[in-house]
Amino acid sequence: MRGRTMRLLAATRDLHRRPPMLREAVDVLHRSGDKFELASALAALHDAYTRLGDAGRARSVARKTNSIRQACFAEQPVRRVGAPDVLEETEVDMLALSDAERRVAKAAAKGLTNREIAGKLYLTTSTVEQHLTRIYRKLGVSSRVQLQSRLGVQPPSPHPALQDASA
Structure with missing residues (x-):
């Protein structure tokens, strides 16, 4: 009390x-x-x-x-009822990550592969994998789908050619 x-x-x-x-x-x-x-x-x-x-x-x-x-x-997240300017859960989650982890998390949530993330951020694929391991542990997720959900990112839409093939 x-x-x-x-x-x-x-x-x-x-x-x-x-x-x-x-x-x-x-x-x-x-x-x-x-x-x-x-x-x-x-x-x-x-x-x-x-x-x-x-x-x-x-x-x-x-x-x-x-x-x-x-x-x-x-x-x-636990929130005070009626508290002004309380951060959203995704903002708190992102604050738990380092700057490099945030960049990798955003890229992974957008659907980029580890190799694509490495090329875009000028990292090695191994470094991207290490960042993702720490990101998953910190955010309590075990997949990119869960990462997208946790960060409030909509899953990337399928490639247009794949949509035509499935129709």
Whole structure:
């Protein structure tokens, strides 16, 4: 209860006073073992760091949030009801990735092969494969179809010649 109360109380404070209170709430919730509330507090802390322009800390907290959500097998991010400017799940997911992983994830979600991604991003195919392994682990997916779904990308339409052949 103490951790939850601290998280809620932090939401009533000025933006610059939220992170210390939320960090304390995270510590309390971590010790309590309440992963659901811990994920809520981390999401609020991520939001505060993002609004304050502290992208490095926001990214670190997003990674922790995603890790806890995956451990809880949660499908949806925890969100405060009525909170303004709360990031969408795909934005939180993308913050958990490095810049290079983001570029590879976007290309893979568009349907490019590993070799095509490597050529486009001037990487080796092995590097693309390593990035995809880390992306899949961080986002809790096991296929490109799941990656597309997780990132909110529509699957690429079949090649026009293939559509004619199937008609």
